[in-house]
Amino acid sequence: MxxxxxxxxxxxxxxxxxxxxxxxxxxxxxxxxxxxxxxxxxxxxxxxxxxxxxxxxxxxxxxxxxxxxxxxxQPEMGKDPNTPAWVQHIAFEVSDLDALLAAKAHIEAQGIDVVGPTFHGIFRSIYFFDPN
The missing domain is CATH 3.10.180.10 (2,3-Dihydroxybiphenyl 1,2-Dioxygenase, domain 1)
Structure with a gap:
């Protein structure tokens, strides 16, 4: 082996x-x-x-x-019709809850809808979408 x-x-x-x-x-x-x-x-x-x-x-x-x-x-890209949109994502880490809340405020100030923070039992997340 x-x-x-x-x-x-x-x-x-x-x-x-x-x-x-x-x-x-x-x-x-x-x-x-x-x-x-x-x-x-x-x-x-x-x-x-x-x-x-x-x-x-x-x-x-x-x-x-x-x-x-x-x-x-290549043909225009599409989404996998068999996978819900919330499944495929990238998660980035920030230092603490204050940094997460500051990131949320910064992103929302640019006109982007943000969901959360959502508590997952061991960490908190916010969610938003890249339009590109």
Whole structure:
């Protein structure tokens, strides 16, 4: 039996977006994330397949990175009709309840509807949606 892979952390998670610039701007203004890099290619490096894309990376703090792909030649993205909207989400951590309430106020001040805080027994959460 071989030893298990020794993971140190998640490098990044990647999602699809409609517009890379609008997505980067939204995450910067709403959540204070810093744009770190972007690259565009015509061919997928892993497969060699022709499929132009823009790939952006945003710093979430604490060594965490979130990435997005803009895929202009692919059909418009949709939602999984078999999965409720509340199931698929990204959760970010703040230092304490005061920081959570301040984040909620900041997000609402930008005209975004926020649900919560919701108490889950071990932590509290707020919920809102990225329109991109």
């Amino acid at each position: 071989t030893a298990p892979v020794a993971l140190s952390r998640i490098h990044h998670v990647a999602y699809r977006c409609k517009d890379a610039k609008a997505t980067a701007d939204w995450y910067a203004s709403v959540l204070g994330m810093e744009f770190t890099t972007a690259f565009a290619e015509d061919h997928v490096p892993s497969t060699g397949e022709y499929d132009p894309y823009m790939h952006i990376f945003l710093d979430c703090g604490g060594g965490n990175v979130i990435a997005f792909f803009e895929l202009p030649n």
